[in-house]
Amino acid sequence: MSNFKKLDFNPAFVATMRDYSFSKFKQDLTAGLVVGIIAIPLAIAFAIASGVTPAVGLITAIIGGFLVSALGGSTVQIGGPTGAFIVIIYNIISLYGLEGLALATFMAGCILVLLGVFRLGTVIKFIPYPIVVGFTAGIAVTIFSTQMPDFFGLKIDEAVPGDFLGKWAVYLRHFSTIDTATAIVGLLSLAIIIFTPKISKRIPGALTAIVLVTLFVWIAKEYFGITGVQTIGDRFGVIDTSIPRPRMIGFNMESINLLLPSAFTIAMLGAIESLLSATVADGVTGTHTNSNTELIGQGIANITVPLFGGIPVTGAIARTMANITNGGRTPVAGVVHALVLTLTFMFAMPLISLVPMSCLAAVLIVVSYNMSGWRTVKGMATNPMGDVWVLIVTFLLTVIFDLTIAIEMGMLLAVVIFLRRVSENTTIKVYGDQLDAADTDMTQHEVLDLHPGVSVYEIDGPFFFGAATKFDEMMRTAPHQMPVVRIIRMRRVPFIDSTGLHNLQILIESSHKEGILVVLSGVRENVRDALHRSHIDTLIDREHICDHISRAVVVANELADARHATHATHQPA
Secondary structure, X not given: XXXXXXXXXXXXXXXXXXXXXXXXXXXXXXXXXXXXXXXXXXXHHHHXXXXXXXXXXXXXXXXXXXXHHHHOOOOOXXXXXXXXXXXXXHHHHHHHHHHHHHHHXXXXXXXXXXXXXXXXXXXXXXXOHHHHHHHHHHHHHHHHHHOHHHHHOOOOOOOOOOOHHHHHHHHHHOHHHOOHHHHHHHHHXXXXXXXXXXXXXXXXXXXXXXXXXXXXXXXXXXXXXXXOOOEHHHHHOOOOOOOOOOOOOOOOHHHHHHHHHHHHHHHXXXXXXXXXXXXXXXXXXXXXXXXXXXXXXXXXXHHHHHHHOOOOOEEOHHHHHHHHHOOOOOOHHHHHHHHHHHHHHHHOHHHHOOOEHHHHHHHHHHHHHHHHOHHHHHHHHHOOHHHHHHHHHHHHHHHHOOHHHHHHHHHXXXXXXXXXXXXXXXXXXXXXXXXXXXXXXXXXXXXXXXXXXXXXXXXXXXXXXXXXXXXXXXXXXXXXXOOOEEEEEEEEOOOEOHHHHHHHHHXXXXXXXXXXXXXXXXXXXXXXXXXXXXXXXXXXOHHHEEOXXXXXXXXXXXXXXXXXXXXXXXXXX
16 A cells, blocks of 8 residues: 555545445436436537547446546546546547547557556646647637538548648538538537527436437438438447447557657647646645545546547546536545446437437537637637736637647747746846845844955856846846956846856866966855766865855955956066
């Protein structure tokens, strides 16, 4: 058990079982039944939109949902397929097939486990918010665009391109082929989903729409001879309801190299969405999710699911919130949700085959609208322009190109903007006559006189590569006469990187060549250690590395006076 503690792997299911009671079970049973029912249409819709069969969606929700609840670090997290994965799954299948998807999902699971093992759960939360908003909105737009053929019953007689602009070019060319009956069914489904919560928020709008519209289409077909509305059964035929046996996943270095970027994207996306969902849930329930355990649980789920032909799994915010709303407070609710899906898969698939495709398209259109977070996007328009550009670039790259590229470029742009902001906040001041030695929180100020030939350069902020260049330029363009002693005041330097160390070393060496002595002041312990490891401290006398500016000024003044005295002695009479 100590090993698990070292790994920070403490499943919430185990902890909650220690004081579990029948009253808690009744709450979890109710919540699990409701969430299981809500998850049925979503699992099927996400699967179809991703390019796999409805059965795959349900198997994913069953196995993945069970493992996330049993092994995760959240007490209320509900796992399963989500809309965020649709775009990347569809692209992987189109390029590498189902075998490629299985390998990418398996590798993503391994990455998630490693993130949890190395305790990186909290680090994932530092993904810049504009990136999360940007790619989520981009995914929403992409999901919306993929539903147009099913929603309107377009009769497309050519291959639909994978890219966004190509898709819409094909849609516009075939817009005259709209099937009226299919469009009516889609619009009716959309209306039911939208207005059901206004009647009762406890009744899931998606399930209500599926039940009512499926019954409506079946009656229209059987008794009025209205055909042409395609159903799940029409597209996929008889759906196999047997639980698939585990299968081996083919590994070779070529496939691993090709799919590693996609696997990384799946892992990052899954980690972000699951931890975001857990954070929202913690805020509502007052609990605390173990982020590292959650990542390990998510990883194990994604390692296991592809063995049964499933697609990637993550925490689902909407289903998790539905679980909380209906009284779920322990992982048992998630287990019950998986059992409901299992019974549905085993006994209700003939009925699910009657569901119209346009109805599922309406479900996903509402999902994409909710995912878009347009109010959040609108609110962020007043944020600093750097954040706005990160959001816009991530959004456009997600829609027009690829989610992997979007996340990579979004992160790169966010890092560049962050480094620019930090470097701008690192200031360098130059003193030549007098210096106020006091810290800002002191009431009495100690003014130190600098003897002729002594200059002070104070660095305020991190001394990393961005600020190091600024410091180097300041030293070259300082409007003072050539000093005898340079004091580098570093009391407000929280860290120094290799570029800063390199620049400091060059400064000391060039100063010595010019006959200028260097004194360091206020060096923090971690910065002093960095100077020691890089052997820069050997370039300066130990007495010239001072803890406080008062001591540094005394040393510098003595050195300057001694240099002036020596110079005066050697002057001709």
